Structure formats: C-alpha cells, structure tokens
Amino acid sequence: MDSATQSKQENCKTGTGSRQHYREQLPALADTIVDHCGDGECFLHVDYEPIPSRSSIIDIIDRFREILFPGYFSSEKLDPVNLKYHLGKAATALFDLLAEQIRNSIRHDCYRYNRECRDCEQEGHRVALAMLASVPQLRRMLSADVRATFEGDPAAKSHDEIIFSYPGIFAQTVYRIAHRLSELGVPILPRIMSEHAHSETGIDIHPSASIGNNFVIDHGTGVVIGETTIIGNNVRIYQGVTLGALSLPPHAGEQYRGKKRHPTIEDDVIIYSGATILGGETVIGARSVIGGNVWLTETVPPDTKVIMESPRLIYR
Amino acid sequence: MDSATQSKQENCKTGTGSRQHYREQLPALADTIVDHCGDGECFLHVDYEPIPSRSSIIDIIDRFREILFPGYFSSEKLDPVNLKYHLGKAATALFDLLAEQIRNSIRHDCYRYNRECRDCEQEGHRVALAMLASVPQLRRMLSADVRATFEGDPAAKSHDEIIFSYPGIFAQTVYRIAHRLSELGVPILPRIMSEHAHSETGIDIHPSASIGNNFVIDHGTGVVIGETTIIGNNVRIYQGVTLGALSLPPHAGEQYRGKKRHPTIEDDVIIYSGATILGGETVIGARSVIGGNVWLTETVPPDTKVIMESPRLIYR
Amino acid sequence: MDSATQSKQENCKTGTGSRQHYREQLPALADTIVDHCGDGECFLHVDYEPIPSRSSIIDIIDRFREILFPGYFSSEKLDPVNLKYHLGKAATALFDLLAEQIRNSIRHDCYRYNRECRDCEQEGHRVALAMLASVPQLRRMLSADVRATFEGDPAAKSHDEIIFSYPGIFAQTVYRIAHRLSELGVPILPRIMSEHAHSETGIDIHPSASIGNNFVIDHGTGVVIGETTIIGNNVRIYQGVTLGALSLPPHAGEQYRGKKRHPTIEDDVIIYSGATILGGETVIGARSVIGGNVWLTETVPPDTKVIMESPRLIYR
Numbered sequence: 001m002d003s004a005t006q007s008k009q010e011n012c013k014t015g016t017g018s019r020q021h022y023r024e025q026l027p028a029l030a031d032t033i034v035d036h037c038g039d040g041e042c043f044l045h046v047d048y049e050p051i052p053s054r055s056s057i058i059d060i061i062d063r064f065r066e067i068l069f070p071g072y073f074s075s076e077k078l079d080p081v082n083l084k085y086h087l088g089k090a091a092t093a094l095f096d097l098l099a100e101q102i103r104n105s106i107r108h109d110c111y112r113y114n115r116e117c118r119d120c121e122q123e124g125h126r127v128a129l130a131m132l133a134s135v136p137q138l139r140r141m142l143s144a145d146v147r148a149t150f151e152g153d154p155a156a157k158s159h160d161e162i163i164f165s166y167p168g169i170f171a172q173t174v175y176r177i178a179h180r181l182s183e184l185g186v187p188i189l190p191r192i193m194s195e196h197a198h199s200e201t202g203i204d205i206h207p208s209a210s211i212g213n214n215f216v217i218d219h220g221t222g223v224v225i226g227e228t229t230i231i232g233n234n235v236r237i238y239q240g241v242t243l244g245a246l247s248l249p250p251h252a253g254e255q256y257r258g259k260k261r262h263p264t265i266e267d268d269v270i271i272y273s274g275a276t277i278l279g280g281e282t283v284i285g286a287r288s289v290i291g292g293n294v295w296l297t298e299t300v301p302p303d304t305k306v307i308m309e310s311p312r313l314i315y316r
Numbered sequence: 317m318d319s320a321t322q323s324k325q326e327n328c329k330t331g332t333g334s335r336q337h338y339r340e341q342l343p344a345l346a347d348t349i350v351d352h353c354g355d356g357e358c359f360l361h362v363d364y365e366p367i368p369s370r371s372s373i374i375d376i377i378d379r380f381r382e383i384l385f386p387g388y389f390s391s392e393k394l395d396p397v398n399l400k401y402h403l404g405k406a407a408t409a410l411f412d413l414l415a416e417q418i419r420n421s422i423r424h425d426c427y428r429y430n431r432e433c434r435d436c437e438q439e440g441h442r443v444a445l446a447m448l449a450s451v452p453q454l455r456r457m458l459s460a461d462v463r464a465t466f467e468g469d470p471a472a473k474s475h476d477e478i479i480f481s482y483p484g485i486f487a488q489t490v491y492r493i494a495h496r497l498s499e500l501g502v503p504i505l506p507r508i509m510s511e512h513a514h515s516e517t518g519i520d521i522h523p524s525a526s527i528g529n530n531f532v533i534d535h536g537t538g539v540v541i542g543e544t545t546i547i548g549n550n551v552r553i554y555q556g557v558t559l560g561a562l563s564l565p566p567h568a569g570e571q572y573r574g575k576k577r578h579p580t581i582e583d584d585v586i587i588y589s590g591a592t593i594l595g596g597e598t599v600i601g602a603r604s605v606i607g608g609n610v611w612l613t614e615t616v617p618p619d620t621k622v623i624m625e626s627p628r629l630i631y632r
Numbered sequence: 633m634d635s636a637t638q639s640k641q642e643n644c645k646t647g648t649g650s651r652q653h654y655r656e657q658l659p660a661l662a663d664t665i666v667d668h669c670g671d672g673e674c675f676l677h678v679d680y681e682p683i684p685s686r687s688s689i690i691d692i693i694d695r696f697r698e699i700l701f702p703g704y705f706s707s708e709k710l711d712p713v714n715l716k717y718h719l720g721k722a723a724t725a726l727f728d729l730l731a732e733q734i735r736n737s738i739r740h741d742c743y744r745y746n747r748e749c750r751d752c753e754q755e756g757h758r759v760a761l762a763m764l765a766s767v768p769q770l771r772r773m774l775s776a777d778v779r780a781t782f783e784g785d786p787a788a789k790s791h792d793e794i795i796f797s798y799p800g801i802f803a804q805t806v807y808r809i810a811h812r813l814s815e816l817g818v819p820i821l822p823r824i825m826s827e828h829a830h831s832e833t834g835i836d837i838h839p840s841a842s843i844g845n846n847f848v849i850d851h852g853t854g855v856v857i858g859e860t861t862i863i864g865n866n867v868r869i870y871q872g873v874t875l876g877a878l879s880l881p882p883h884a885g886e887q888y889r890g891k892k893r894h895p896t897i898e899d900d901v902i903i904y905s906g907a908t909i910l911g912g913e914t915v916i917g918a919r920s921v922i923g924g925n926v927w928l929t930e931t932v933p934p935d936t937k938v939i940m941e942s943p944r945l946i947y948r
Binding site: 067069070071072073074075076077078079080083084087088091092095099121122125126128129132133135136139140143146154155157158159160161163164165166167200201202219221222238239240270272273274289291292293308309312314 | 335337338339341342343345346347348349350352353357358359360361362363364365366367369424428429503504507508511514515518520522537538540542543556558560561563572573574575577590592594609611620621622623624625
C-alpha cells in the first residue's frame, strides 16, 4: 500500500468518524424542528385534508386537454372507431379524479375557516359532472381561440402547430377550465391550476377574470391578467402586458378584497408588448390600440391609438 | 354510537347515494362529448400518427445535450476510457429516437396536408444521421456561446456553472438543434422543441430565426426572437428584449406568412433589457447600443446609442 | 394482394434497406463525435464527480419545503401525533440527501480548480447539519414573507393559497435556502437551485443577493435580482423588475467579478412592474416609490416618487 492510498483511507476513516459525530446531533435537531412549529412563527397544516398535489393537477389538466382536443395529446393513434371508447374512458377517469379533488378542496376550506358543511362528497360529484357538461362550450371557446390565433399570426404553420405548441393556447385552456370551476364555487383548486399554467408559460391569468371569445395571447411570457379584469371579444394581447391594480395604501389587502380593481378591455382592442393598464375604473374603449410599453391608469375612449414618445438617438 | 358519528355515517350514505345518482348520468354525457366532436366546432386529430409527446422531446433534448457537452449531464462519472463507449451508446440511442420522431413528424404533415409521400421511414433515418453529423459544428457554436457568456458576466463563477445552470445556454442549445432540424426540412418537431425551451426558460426563439456566433442572452425571461429575425456575430441581449413584427392589419396571417417581418441585428450590437425592436426592414447597425425599454420601429445606423428620456422625479 | 398494398410493402422494403444504409454509417460518425472532443472546441466533463442532477435538486427543495411549511406539501394527512414522526423522518432524509450533494459540489470544485482538499465528506455533513439548524430562522423569515404578501394582495384568499400556489413564495423559499448554503461556502449547488426556481417561476434571484424581512414579489415573471443587490425590510416588487448591473466594457467579466455592481434598496420601498434599477452605487432611499417601466441608473433620495412621462394619445 503506497502512502497516498494509505492517507486517502485515513481520510475516509476521519470522514466516517465525523459523519457519526454530526449524525448523532440529528435527533436533538429534529426535536427542535418539531417543537418550533408551535411558537406561532411557523405555518402549520395539520388536521386538514391534503390538498391537490401538483401531480394530480397536471393529471387533471392533461386528461381535460385530451377531451377538449381529442387525439392531439394521446399517445395512441385514434380513428373514428376507437375514438368513442377512448373519449368515454377518458371522461369517466376525469370524472373520478375531479370529484375527488373538488371534494378535498371544499373540505379543506370548510375545516380551515369553520364554514358550514356542504356535503363535500356529493358536491364533488355534482361539480365534476357539471364540468363534463361544460365540455361542448369549452371546446367551442377554445376552438375559436385557436382560429383567432392562426388568423393573426403569420408564423403559425397550421392549427395543429398552435394546439400542440403555443403557450397562449395552453394558458387559455387552463384558464377556461379554472374559470368554470371557479364559477361553480370550487375554492383553491382553480388558483393552483392557474399558477401551474403560469409556471409552464409565464402567463398569469387569475381564474376569476372574465374573458370573451376569440382571445389571443401571442408569445405570452410576463402577461398578468388580474382577478377582476373584464375582457371583451376579439381582443389580442402580447408578451409582458399587465392588466393590473393601482397601487394600494399599505395593508390594504383586506379593504380591497373582492372590489373591482383591474381594468375593463372592450371588444376588438389590441395591446402591444410590455404595456401596463391599471385600475378598476380604467376602460379601454372598443377598437383602440395600446402601443408597446405604454403605462396607462386612465380611461381611453373607443377608436384611440395610444403610443409612447420616440426614444432619443445619440450618435457616438 | 353518539349522534355526531351517526349523523356523519348518514351523511356518508347520502354521499354514496348521490354519487351513484351523478355517476349514472356519465354515459349519456360521454355520448354527448363524443357526438359533439363532429359538429365542426371541435378540433379533432384522428387517423394521424401521434406526434412527439413532451416526454419524447425532453428525452431527445437530454440525450443531445449529453453529446454536445459530454459528461456534464451524465449521472455516472466519465473518464477517458469509458467516454468512448458512453458517447457511442448515446449517439446510437439518439439516432433511433430522432429517426422515429422525424418520421412521425413528416408522416403527420403528409397525411394532414395531403402532401406527396416522401418515404418518411427513409427520410427519418437520413435526417437523423445528418443531425449526428452536425454535432461537431453545433459543439463549436455552443462552446463559443458559453465562452462569450463567461467573458461578459461577472456573476459567472466558471464555464461549468454556465453549462450546468444558465437558462440562456439551455435555450440556445435547443435553438441550435431545432434550427438545424428546420434547415433539414423537418416540420412541426422544431417548433415543439423551441416551445419546450420557452416553457423552461421564458426565452422564445423561433427555430427559423438566424443567429450568428458568440451569442449571449443574459437572464433571458421574456426574450422573444421572431421567425425571420437575422442576428449577426457577437450580439448580446438581455431579459425582456423583443425582436418582433410590426402590427398587422386584421386577418393578415395568410398574407404575411413567410415574408421577412422581423428585424436584422448586425455584428457587435448590445440590446438592454425590455427593449423592443420591430419590423422586417428595421436594421440595427453594427456596434450600436439599444438602451433598456426603448421601443424602435426604424433603422438605426452603425455606432449609434439609442436611449429613453429620463424619468420624472417628484419629491413628496 | 392489390397493387396499392404491394406498392406499400415495397416502400417498406426500400425503407428497411435505406435504414440499414444509414445505420451502417453510425459507428464512423460516433468515432468522429468522440474524437472531436479532444480538439479544444468542446467542453468536456471527465474525471469529475457528477454534480447534482435536476431531479436531486427538486427532491431536496421538495423535502426542505415540507419541513419549512409542515403538512402543506405532504401527500398524507398530518395530525399532532404523527407530525413528530413525519418531521423527524423528513429531517433525517433531508440530512442524508444534502450531505451527499454538498460533498459532491465541494469535491467537484476542488478537482476542477485544483483547490486544497477540504475533506468533502466531513464538510458535507457539517454543512447539512448547519442547514437543519437554520430551519427555525428560515421558517421565521418565510412566515413573515407570507404574511406580508397576504396583507398587500387583495386577490389572496388565505395564507394557505399563498403557500400552496404563489410563485413569489416558491422563489423566496428557494432563495432563502440557496442563500444560506451560499453563506456556508457551498459552491455551485446554490446557483443550480436558484436557476431551478427561475425556470419554475420566471423569477431570477442570485443566491448571493442580500434580502431583508417581509419581502414581497407579486406575480414575479421577469424579476431579476443580481448577485450584489442589497434589499432592506418591507420591500415590495412587481413582475418584470430588474435590479441589475450597469453596462460593462467588453470582456469585463473578470475585472468586475466580486465587486458591488447591483443597487441597494432601502426599507419600505415599492417598485412597480417593469422598472429597471442599475448600478452598484445606485441607492433607492427609504420609503420611495418607483413607478412602472421607469429606468434608473442614479440614486434616489428617501421619500421620493419617480414616474414616467405620460404617453401620447392619438385619436384616429
């Protein structure tokens, strides 16, 4: 055995020795970690039903997409014969998953805020069925979104490309599902869904926002559409557009909860990238065009174009 | 049995009863979901080959990365002896995966648009081989991108850190792979790849854009590089930069498809965060610097600095 | 056999024939791919320990989150009795995972840069224990971040909703873990962690930045907080805010490495969406408000409001 190998082995022994030394301190540290939970400076989630995990959210969204765009996200080849069985099976599986997660979401809310019992089990099944009954309407809206996206984007090669790969359509699919869940009174689940879409696409649409037909989001990264925003038909927005709330006095959260704080965008408006429109009383009139990077906190009449000053050029 | 428990059990029975009630409505609803597919308001994807799923795209990108940066993304320790076998095996596996997905992409396109048969099977193998033959060139370009990133970023501790963790390098790796696939005539697959990178990094580079050597994207969230953009050598861009198209008249998608709609950025240009440069005839001349948040729709001569007006200060 | 079927089968044979033809060229191509590695135009990673994979990073973050917010991200229902065992087990598992990945990170650095041996095995255990000892402090800071987020956001329905779904809180959780690892001298691992959070949320916080208590990031997509940024207490920032470095002369990476290049934000400052603040000597004085899309490279005194010029309206 040469001295290098020997020294390495000794190192290893030292390593094991001190490993023991540090590991022996673990139980006491674990006790501290447990005890510290009770001191009011740690959020604890005990005695509540587990809420939907990210993996079950992804599962629900994937299955819903398969039903909304049949055959597009399937790993097997569909034909007119097996389509019926495929969709039937997908619908049943989605029903069971949705019923369970809706029940958990309602139950979580009831326990947490001491709400009156709503018979979560039954509610879960009722709402899951209502969601499936909404499929034709959701398909109509999403198909119109796909067509509007195709018509306005010269880079799109086909409707298929848009359905397969456009983040705007993914975010709008999740929004339209989450918005319907929200309308049906399901707590917390819609918001977790929309934050999943936000993470995947950089597009942040609050499930309570109201959005009309033929909506287009191009590129999309950085888009924010706040809780009380109202958007009409045939509206097109680009990456980095914020439809947000005006600045609030400190600790205003409670006071403004539920009030209209985000703008109204009327039909046929286009908002270019990086524009910011703020305030619950701000209305962008029909057919107006808001230029890129514009910052707006006041109402704009219909048929108006709003742009920034030109930048300054310096020749070196 | 106390009354609370009893009431809970009764609740459960009610629950089960109504669960049955709702579940019994499922078959009729599933029929509606199937029948509705035929009414023209639903995008259907039947009788076509399944196109690449997200998981196979991720698989291809991961294996390609392992070959482009050998040893960096391997779970086993490589040494000069096993490197040969490791890379040989990785290249063979990548070839098979690529050949299959390229074939599917071409076949999907042929069926969908009634194109002439291109012998997809053979095409898949020919293009997959061409992709592997491009490895040395792709490595040279990406190594140059890594070195340019390191030279310009004081926060970078090492080339390794950049390869392991920088989103710009990930997006550029996927772009350079997808761009080569696009040059070789593969439909749809390149766009799905680039939208995966967009989702992971917030950087949206169309695979058809043309980008020179020593390209740097710092931070990157919100970057958009459109389909017909041309970027020279030694260009550096920051987060939120858009190289986009000018506003189009409504329904202009078809008319402008394939035309140059995005800007040309000449050598040695720097574009700071949030800047937007639009239009197919807009050229940013060599060595120019575009300041942050600048909005440009006109050509800028070489050696020019373009900045925004200073903001207004209000003392409260 | 009709002629169509026959022709298809012949096609298949051709297919197989050429498949063979292309596959036979693979070994020579694989050799090129291996040989090319040695020519200096390819980054190679041989003879080094594998560094943390994305999956082990995600595993560590998930387990850490479960300990920082007990019960929130658990798939089982916790109660006061099983909480103790649950957390104890989670802490032990996290210790082992952390110790291993910290050891790998240190060893990688030592080999790569010929640093003096630091007994990686022992260091891994020492630092992993120090991380667990930091849990109460990390919980205190994150709980304060959650409360500050709730107080300022009328769209937030509950603290739970924020913990479950807000990307700002996820990014801050990862930042506070990575920052502590960074303080304890762990190389590369903190940066890989923060880039994972960046990918999930669009929020890019360098682990070396210094951030005070009650920090709020709303929406968050596009936020960049550079390496040497200093942020005080009760600061609130919105999506698209950059706290960055001034432009550097070319190849300045080496020269500026380690120097303060990013701004200082004092207590109680609010920075609205899309604002950019640059430079190591730039200080935003306490209680100042920086308006949306503002571009700042100079110090702002305390109690100041900085806003952009109003945009120009054109009536069509």
